[in-house]
Each structure stands twice: as structure tokens, then as C-alpha cells.
Amino acid sequence: MPLAFVFPGQGSQAVGMGRDLAASFPAAREVFEAVDETLKQNLSRLMFEGPAEELTLTANAQPALMAVSLAVLRVLEQEGGFDLKSRVALVAGHSLGEYSALAAALTFDVPTAARLLRLRGDAMQKAVPAGMGAMAALLGAEMAQAAAICARAAEGPEGRHEIVEAANDNGGGQVVISGHRGAVERAVELAKAEGIKRAMLLPVSAPFHSSLMAPAADAMAEALAQAELRPPVVPLVANVSAAKATDPAEIRELLVRQVTGTVRWRECVGTMLELGVDRFVEIGSGKVLTGLAKRLAPDAQAMSVGSPADIEAFLKSL
Numbered sequence: 001m002p003l004a005f006v007f008p009g010q011g012s013q014a015v016g017m018g019r020d021l022a023a024s025f026p027a028a029r030e031v032f033e034a035v036d037e038t039l040k041q042n043l044s045r046l047m048f049e050g051p052a053e054e055l056t057l058t059a060n061a062q063p064a065l066m067a068v069s070l071a072v073l074r075v076l077e078q079e080g081g082f083d084l085k086s087r088v089a090l091v092a093g094h095s096l097g098e099y100s101a102l103a104a105a106l107t108f109d110v111p112t113a114a115r116l117l118r119l120r121g122d123a124m125q126k127a128v129p130a131g132m133g134a135m136a137a138l139l140g141a142e143m144a145q146a147a148a149i150c151a152r153a154a155e156g157p158e159g160r161h162e163i164v165e166a167a168n169d170n171g172g173g174q175v176v177i178s179g180h181r182g183a184v185e186r187a188v189e190l191a192k193a194e195g196i197k198r199a200m201l202l203p204v205s206a207p208f209h210s211s212l213m214a215p216a217a218d219a220m221a222e223a224l225a226q227a228e229l230r231p232p233v234v235p236l237v238a239n240v241s242a243a244k245a246t247d248p249a250e251i252r253e254l255l256v257r258q259v260t261g262t263v264r265w266r267e268c269v270g271t272m273l274e275l276g277v278d279r280f281v282e283i284g285s286g287k288v289l290t291g292l293a294k295r296l297a298p299d300a301q302a303m304s305v306g307s308p309a310d311i312e313a314f315l316k317s318l
Contacts, residue, residue, distance in 0.1 A: 007093035008286050075311055273300065
């Protein structure tokens with residue numbers, strides 16, 4: 001049964017994540033210790049104990065979520081004898097999860113992924129002054145409808161143009177928009193007027209995956225140019241192209257474009273289905289991508305693997 005491993009993005013973090021893994025498996029502890037050492041921070045204690053508001057900060061949440069995903073993978077490899085290269089057809093990750101996917105596929109090592117994600121989180125936070133940007137979820141909207149709403153909402157008072165764009169096309173009638181706060185708020189009101197089932201602002205600190213993130217994209221271009229990237233041992237299905245990628249130079253470019261571009265998750269899942277995948281396994285914290293897979297690919301199997309019990313169940317299912 002062709003497998004895809006998918007890796008969660010921001011919003012899947014929760015206080016306590018990874019704690020049971022660390023208590024049960026030396027392989028997981030090694031990953032957490034490597035990330036702590038790389039970042040010169042006791043990030044694992046923050047993951048295990050909180051506080052939630054500190055864990056939720058972009059610069060902490062991004063490397064923390066990667067650490068949990070790679071800890072799960074290392075346990076599968078060392079305890080279960082699981083070989084990613086021979087058992088998994090494709091990898092993909094939602095936003096920051098793309099770095100987790102690439103670390104899993106050995107494009108870069110865990111310390112490099114941690115450094116890049118810490119830089120990415122800091123750069124995304126600093127790209128736009130606090131309060132200037134916002135994001136909102138349109139539930140019950142399809143991509144074309146959301147794009148039309150954004151186009152209308154971009155025209156502000158006195159003809160002033162503001163930015164509001166589709167940030168995530170998650171599928172199943174779930175589109176996230178991002179941009180200037182005023183434009184996002186206008187889009188929410190327009191969506192409600194059009195009968196969209198639910199439109200709501202999200203509790204995020206910056207307008208991610210919009211063109212307002214251009215300064216962060218520049219910072220990532222510089223950092224990625226200096227990082228060593230190897231061809232992934234399993235092909236990546238990339239967020240911004242929704243296509244397979246294996247060339248390190250192309251992957252660098254895709255990771256830079258991803259900072260300002262739309263996460264085309266609905267199309268990514270479609271690509272994986274077209275390439276023969278019929279089982280999606282979410283590796284790490286939470287079950288967001290498992291839920292999306294069940295809606296987007298109802299004929300495929302989907303499961304999440306984030307705890308010792310999940311690991312046991314997954315290995316038994318092979």
C-alpha cells in the first residue's frame with residue numbers, strides 16, 4: 001500500500017507534546033537534546049511543560065513541531081526497524097512541516113532544520129509591525145470564491161489598495177486568507193454577506209503566506225543559500241508547486257517562495273493520490289492533516305502517529 005508521510009504545521013503545537021516519547025524512547029530524547037543544543041535553549045522543557053503562550057510564539061512553535069515529528073520518525077526507525085526510503089513513496093509538510101519532511105528525507109539534518117526554522121520564525125514575526133497584519137479562516141468557501149472575495153476586499157477606504165490573499169488552500173471548503181488587517185476584516189464581512197458558513201479572524205501574530213512576508217523570504221533566501229541541501233531520499237510534494245521535487249536547487253527556491261506563497265495543500269493531496277498514494281500517515285503533533293486527508297481522500301486510509309501508542313499501532317499495521 002503506497003504510503004505518504006505528511007508533517008504538520010503551526011497550530012498543531014500543544015503543551016505536553018513529545019513528553020511521552022522522551023520518557024519512553026532514547027531515540028526521541030536524542031532528537032530533543034540535539035535541538036536544545038543547537039538553539040541554546042531548553043525548548044524540550046517548553047514543549048513538555050509550557051507555558052502555552054510561549055510555546056505558541058512562532059520562533060518556538062516552528063522548531064518544536066519539527067522536533068516532535070523527527071523524534072517520532074527516529075523511534076520508528078530505531079525501535080521498529082522502519083526504513084523511510086524503501087517504505088514511503090512521498091513526503092509533504094504543511095508550511096513549516098515542509099522542513100520536517102525534508103529533514104525526514106535527509107535533505108538536511110535536524111540541527112540545520114532547527115536553525116532554519118528558528119530563523120524563519122523570527123523573520124516572519126519581524127516582517128510586519130505588530131497589529132498591521134491578520135489572518136482569517138473562511139469555512140465553507142472554495143478557492144475561487146475566496147480569491148474573488150480577496151480581490152474585492154483589497155480596495156480600501158478612499159481607493160487605497162491593501163493586500164489580502166489566499167494563504168492556505170486546505171481543501172474541504174477551508175481557505176485561510178492573509179494580509180493587511182483592514183483588508184482581512186473587510187474580507188470576513190464580505191464572506192459573511194455572501195453566506196459563507198463561517199468566517200473568522202485567527203489568533204496569529206503575523207500575516208503568514210502573504211506578499212507582506214517578502215522581508216522574511218529575503219532572509220530565508222540568504223540562509224538557504226548557505227545551507228547544505230542533499231537530494232531527498234524520498235521525493236517531496238512541495239507546498240507552492242503541488243508537484244514532486246528532488247533537486248536541491250529547486251527545493252531551495254521552493255522554500256523561499258513558500259514564505260510568501262499559498263500553501264496549496266488540497267492540490268498536494270491530489271498530486272499524491274495521482275501518484276498512487278492510498279495511505280496518509282501524519283507524523284508528529286496533532287491530527288489536523290489526518291482530518292484533511294479524510295475529507296480530501298475519503299477512499300484512502302489516514303492515521304496520525306504522535307505518541308508511543310500510535311507508534312505501536314502503526315508498526316502493527318504494516
